[in-house]
Amino acid sequence: xxxxxxxxxxxxxxxxxxxxxxxxxxxxxxxxxxxxxxxxxxxxxxxxxxxxxxxxxxxxxxxxxxxxxxxxxxxxxxxxxxxxxxxxxxxxxxxxxxxxxxxxxxxxxxxxxxxxxxxxxxxxxxxxxxxxxxxxxxxxxxxxxxxxxxxxxxxxxxxxxxxxxxxxxxxxxxxxxxxxxxxxxxxxxxxxxxxxxxxxxxxxxxxxxxx
Amino acid sequence: xxxxxxxxxxxxxxxxxxxxxxxxxxxxxxxxxxxxxxxxxxxxxxxxxxxxxxxxxxxxxxxxxxxxxxxxxxxxxxxxxxxxxxxxxxxxxxxxxxxxxxxxxxxxxxxxxxxxxxxxxxxxxxxx
Numbered sequence: 001x002x003x004x005x006x007x008x009x010x011x012x013x014x015x016x017x018x019x020x021x022x023x024x025x026x027x028x029x030x031x032x033x034x035x036x037x038x039x040x041x042x043x044x045x046x047x048x049x050x051x052x053x054x055x056x057x058x059x060x061x062x063x064x065x066x067x068x069x070x071x072x073x074x075x076x077x078x079x080x081x082x083x084x085x086x087x088x089x090x091x092x093x094x095x096x097x098x099x100x101x102x103x104x105x106x107x108x109x110x111x112x113x114x115x116x117x118x119x120x121x122x123x124x125x126x127x128x129x130x131x132x133x134x135x136x137x138x139x140x141x142x143x144x145x146x147x148x149x150x151x152x153x154x155x156x157x158x159x160x161x162x163x164x165x166x167x168x169x170x171x172x173x174x175x176x177x178x179x180x181x182x183x184x185x186x187x188x189x190x191x192x193x194x195x196x197x198x199x200x201x202x203x204x205x206x207x208x209x210x211x
Numbered sequence: 212x213x214x215x216x217x218x219x220x221x222x223x224x225x226x227x228x229x230x231x232x233x234x235x236x237x238x239x240x241x242x243x244x245x246x247x248x249x250x251x252x253x254x255x256x257x258x259x260x261x262x263x264x265x266x267x268x269x270x271x272x273x274x275x276x277x278x279x280x281x282x283x284x285x286x287x288x289x290x291x292x293x294x295x296x297x298x299x300x301x302x303x304x305x306x307x308x309x310x311x312x313x314x315x316x317x318x319x320x321x322x323x324x325x326x327x328x329x330x331x332x333x334x335x336x337x338x339x
Binding site for chain 1 (some may be wrong): 250252321324325327328330331332333334335336337338339
C-alpha cells in the first residue's frame with residue numbers, strides 16, 4: 001500500500017513538475033524573461049526530485065527488496081525538491097532574506113556536514129515547509145492585488161504541499177499510522193491544484209495576419 | 212495527553228509559532244521598502260502594445276507618442292527602441308522627417324508570447 005501511494009505521488013509530482021517546467025522554459029525561450037527562467041529551474045528541480053525518489057522505490061522493490069527505501073536516496077530527492085521550492089520563493093524576492101557576507105553564507109552550510117542522513121532529510125522537509133508556506137502567502141497576496149483566479153489554485157496547491165510536509169514530519173514520529181497516507185494524499189491534491197491553472201494556458205502556435 | 216519526545220502534542224503545535232515567526236520575518240524583510248516597479252519586459256510589452264493597438268493609421272508611432280503612452284524618459288525609450296529595431300521587433304521609418312515606429316511580424320509574435328506567458332506567470336503571483 002505504501003509503495004503504491006508513494007508511486008502515485010512521485011509520478012504525479014514528476015509529471016506536474018515536468019509539464020510546468022517545460023512550459024516555463026518555452027516561455028523563457030520565447031521572451032527571455034528571467035522570472036520564467038527561475039520558474040523553469042524550480043519546476044525541473046521538483047520534477048527531478050520526485051523522479052529520484054520514485055527511482056529509489058523502484059530499485060528497492062525490484063532489485064534490493066529490503067522492505068524500505070534507502071534513506072540517502074530519499075534525502076537526495078527531497079533535497080532536490082527543496083531547491084525547486086527555494087526558486088519559487090526566490091522568484092518572490094526571498095533573496096533579501098539571506099546574508100550578504102560570504103563568511104555567514106559559508107558558515108550556514110556547516111550544519112549539513114554535522115548531522116546524519118535522517119537529520120538532513122528532516123532539515124530539508126522543514127526548509128521545504130517554510131519555503132512553500134512563504135510562496136503560498138506571497139501568491140495569496142498577489143491574488144488580492146490582481147484578482148487572477150489561477151493564483152487561488154496555485155496558493156491552494158502550495159499550501160497543501162506545505163501542509164503535507166508538515167503532516168509528513170509527524171508521520172516520522174508515528175510510523176505506520178494514517179498520518180503518512182494523509183500526508184501523501186494532501187501532497188497529491190496540492191500537485192493537482194498547481195496544475196489546474198497551468199493546464200488552461202494555450203500553447204498552440206497561432207498564425208498572425210500578414211501586415 | 213498524547214506525548215511525542217517527552218512533550219505533549221499541544222506543546223509541539225505551540226512550537227509551530229517559531230515557524231510562523233520565521234515566515235513573517237522573511238515576508239517583512241523581503242517586502243521592506245518594496246515599491247512596484249515596471250520590469251524592463253513590461254515596458255517593452257507596453258511599447259509593442261501601443262504600436263499594435265493604438266495607432267489610427269499605418270504611418271507608425273512617433274517617439275513623443277510612445278513616450279506619452281509608455282510613460283518613460285526620452286533617454287530610456289531611445290535605448291529600448293534602438294534595441295527593438297535591431298532585434299527586428301519594430302520597423303523604423305525615417306522618410307517623413309521624424310522617425311516613426313511600426314510593429315513587425317516578429318514583434319507581433321513576440322507580443323503574443325509575452326501576453327500568453329504573462330498570464331502564465333500571474334498564476335504564480337509573478338510578473339515576467
